[in-house]
Amino acid sequence: MANTLYRREKLRSDLIAAAERMIAERGLAGLKTRDLAREIRCANGAVYNLVADVDELILRVGSRTLRRLDEALSPAEGLGEPSPQDTLVRIAIAYCDFAAENLQLWRALFEHRVEADKALPDWSIDDQLQLFRHIDQPLAALLPNRSPDELGITARSLFSAVHGMVALGLEQKLVAVPLPALRKEIADLVRAMIDGLVARAS
Structure with missing residues (x-):
């Protein structure tokens, strides 16, 4: 269980960091969850197991x-x-x-x-x-x-x-x-x- 929680938190941290880099490079309009999922090597739908929605992701970067x-x-x-x-x-x-x-x-x-x-x-x-x-x-x-x-x-x-x-x-x-x-x-x-x-x- 501890390893699973650690992996989830690590993936969540990676997701937020990747979103930060993407916004820095492309602007807010360039933020694409499919590209983020590819970068952190998870399924596209798995992004929403890490954050509630895109709003939360953007607010976390903010x-x-x-x-x-x-x-x-x-x-x-x-x-x-x-x-x-x-x-x-x-x-x-x-x-x-x-x-x-x-x-x-x-x-x-x-x-x-x-x-x-x-x-x-x-x-x-x-x-x-x-x-x-x-x-x-x-x-x-x-x-x-x-x-x-x-x-x-x-x-x-x-x-x-x-x-x-x-x-x-x-x-x-x-x-x-x-x-x-x-x-x-x-x-x-x-x-x-x-x-x-x-x-x-x-």
């Missing part, structure tokens, strides 16, 4: 991407003794760099949609919410009079602004912006937003 993003953002908080504003700028630039270096996996985080009547699993929601601590902590230092709920809304607004710039800036069409210029524009945006928030709070 969680791996979010953990790597978390690791990429964490060093931005510990470089010397930056001000909270400098920390937020560094986090925003680290987010931009991660997106540029992991473009297809990063896009998949936002392109994937589950059916309207299907709830996201708690583990997936927790993985997403964990990342906001990188923004919440410096914001709390800058805006000490705001409640946790208010800070949460501000953190999401700041993230949305940066994410929008990154998404448009990395779009490989007419709106694409060279990465060095994009990084500078993001830094300027974050500083301007923080200056405005602090000024209003005082």
